[in-house]
Amino acid sequence: MRSIRKKEHIENYLKTTFQGDTLLGDVFLEHNALPNLNLNEIDTSTTFLGKKISFPILINAMTGGSSLTQEINRDLSMLAKEFNIPMAVGSQTIALEDAEGARESFKIVREIIGNDGVVISNLSGQATADEAKQALELVDGDAIQIHLNTAQELVMEEGDREFRGVIDNIQSIVQRTNKPVIVKEVGFGISKNVAERLYNIGIRYVDVAGFGGTNFVEIENLRNHAYDYTELYSWGIPTAAALVNCRKLPKDLKLISSGGIRNSTDVVKSIVLGAEVAGISGELLSYLVHGGYSYAKEYLDSLVYKIKILMLLLGKKNIEELRNSEYKVTGKLKDLV
Structure with a gap:
């Protein structure tokens, strides 16, 4: 059933039409007409999870668990290796429950990326510490993502309805994994209050995964014929608001920006707002499915080149300088931060 659902998620993602607003457009960055830099001086490299990466971009969790998703994970991991950027696999629950075939769709990621690259495991907030250890071992993960998808589960006809104790599960994983x-x-955002509660139990990495990107209410609504959930399509915290508000917490809480990250401007603004890296999933998947590996590679080539252009236009020669850029908040975002 999980394997069928994974396939349906990909198919339904490609059918979605609702477009939310990340509010990253309400972040103003001032042009520098005298940057005193050459383009070839721009250094986009940074360190993430203890390893040097070439760009502040994460191929974020998408899928795994079937022959179709194994092909997708193969291509995504080849892109991660070629660009020297981190990759997170999709939920590994199916691999812990299912046959060897499902496991192979995840193991292929580390096999292709190699030991020098960053691979991130993935399980739900319902997972136990022992399951987290198994998931990490399966891909030799450098870290594990624990995803919170309450809204998705509630719209999913066969989804979970019980969420008590999730924070205790997460605390146990923090304490029992190394x-x-x-x-x-998964696209509805993390508030400052939730991030603070997570920080208090030992979490030092939060992916805000805000509203404005892949909309799992719409995806599940296409699968669930019992009710019409259209009115919930606009539910969530816009990515920019989640980032700005969570950045008010202590600096040792590392933030990842995701949810509607589609272009170089989104990535640059995410870093300016305090993210370590920006996670891309749906946009990259669309390029990969519609045009294959070369099409997805062209998209990333263009993305990273324009990141360098934007850094030059801001007069910032490296990622650390970019993080210290000044910005102004305008529009609707101003009312939310």
Whole structure:
């Protein structure tokens, strides 16, 4: 059933039409007409999870668990290796429950990326510490994402309805695993209050995964014929608001920006707002499914080149300088931060 659902999620993602607003457009960055830099001086490299990566971009969790998703994970991991950027696998629950075939769709990621690259495991907030250890071992993960997807589960006809004790599960994983734990949403955003509660139990990485990108209410609504959930399509915290508000917490809480990250401007603004890296999933998947590996590679080539252009236009020669850029909040975002 999980394997069929994974396939349906990909098919339904490609059918979605609702477009939310991340509010990253309400972040103003001032042009620098005298940057005193050459383009070839721009250094986009940074360190993430203890390893040097070439760009502040994460191929975020998408899928795994079937022959179709194994092909997708193969291509995504080849892109991660070619660009030297981190990759998070999709939920590994199916691999812990299912046959060897499902496991292979995840193991292929580390096999292709190699030991020098960053691979991140993934399980739900319902997972136990022992399951987290198994998931990490399966892909030799540098960290594990624990995803929070309450809204998705509630719209999913066969989804969970009980969420009591999730924070206790996460705390147990933090205490009993020796790898960093990243808590992420799946597209509805993490508030400052939730991030603070996570920080208090030992979480030092949060992926805000805000509203504006892949909409799992719409995806599940296409699968669930019992009710019409259209009115919930606009539910969530816009990515920019989640980032700005969570950045008010202590600096040792590392933030990942995701949810509607589609272009170089989104990535640059995410870093300016305080993210370590920006996670891309749906946009990259669309390029990969519609045009294959070369099409997805062209998209990333263009993305990273334009990141360098934007850094030059801001007069920032490296990622650390970019993080210290000044910005102004305008529009609707101003009312939410």
